[in-house]
Amino acid sequence: NAGVTQTPKFQVLKTGQSMTLQCAQDMNHNSMYWYRQDPGMGLRLIYYSASEGTTDKGEVPNGYNVSRLNKREFSLRLESAAPSQTSVYFCASSERPNYGYTFGSGTRLTVV
Amino acid sequence: GQQVMQIPQYQHVQEGEDFTTYCNSSTTLSNIQWYKQRPGGHPVFLIQLVKSGEVKKQKRLTFQFGEAKKNSSLHITATQTTDVGTYFCAGRNGNTPLVFGKGTRLSVIA
Numbered sequence: 312n313a314g315v316t317q318t319p320k321f322q323v324l325k326t327g328q329s330m331t332l333q334c335a336q337d338m339n340h341n342s343m344y345w346y347r348q349d350p351g352m353g354l355r356l357i358y359y360s361a362s363e364g365t366t367d368k369g370e371v372p373n374g375y376n377v378s379r380l381n382k383r384e385f386s387l388r389l390e391s392a393a394p395s396q397t398s399v400y401f402c403a404s405s406e407r408p409n410y411g412y413t414f415g416s417g418t419r420l421t422v423v
Numbered sequence: 424g425q426q427v428m429q430i431p432q433y434q435h436v437q438e439g440e441d442f443t444t445y446c447n448s449s450t451t452l453s454n455i456q457w458y459k460q461r462p463g464g465h466p467v468f469l470i471q472l473v474k475s476g477e478v479k480k481q482k483r484l485t486f487q488f489g490e491a492k493k494n495s496s497l498h499i500t501a502t503q504t505t506d507v508g509t510y511f512c513a514g515r516n517g518n519t520p521l522v523f524g525k526g527t528r529l530s531v532i533a
Contacts (some may be wrong), residue, residue, distance in 0.1 A: 344520060355523075395435065410471075412521065
């Protein structure tokens, strides 16, 4: 079982460029999440989708948009990348909001 | 908003010594979860605590949830080099998404 798959694993962008981070899970989970991880800051929630068809802002949503394409897929889009968005991005899913999360292996994004 | 504080930020221990990390919330939690992240890896779910005063064990790891459901701890007995990594607590109130602490990075010196 693949679990949670994120693509790409690494990406370098120039300031102002756009890109979409892809996330797919094969566990039939209802809830999906995007977190960013910066040194000394822990994991901060960007956006989440409690169930298919719904999305909500997390702690740090500015500069990002999301799409819950179907039950399996939850993408994160950076419309105009900024150096402050240099980070490691993790997608996660859970069967229900109050269950444990399964994380993907992450996308390491550098914006220059 | 809800905040989850975790201490210490770093801990260096000799192999065989014990290790404890503490987690405190600004609000009462519905449940608390613990995750481990190996260097260069992703967080992996360890356990969830739900009941006031709950204690759970996984081999050398002991997890506790405070009576007031505002604090928690993870204790590792006789650390091994395989315990190296960052340990995160994460709490929630109701069905809101998890709020993660900043983690405790554990180094084990052989």
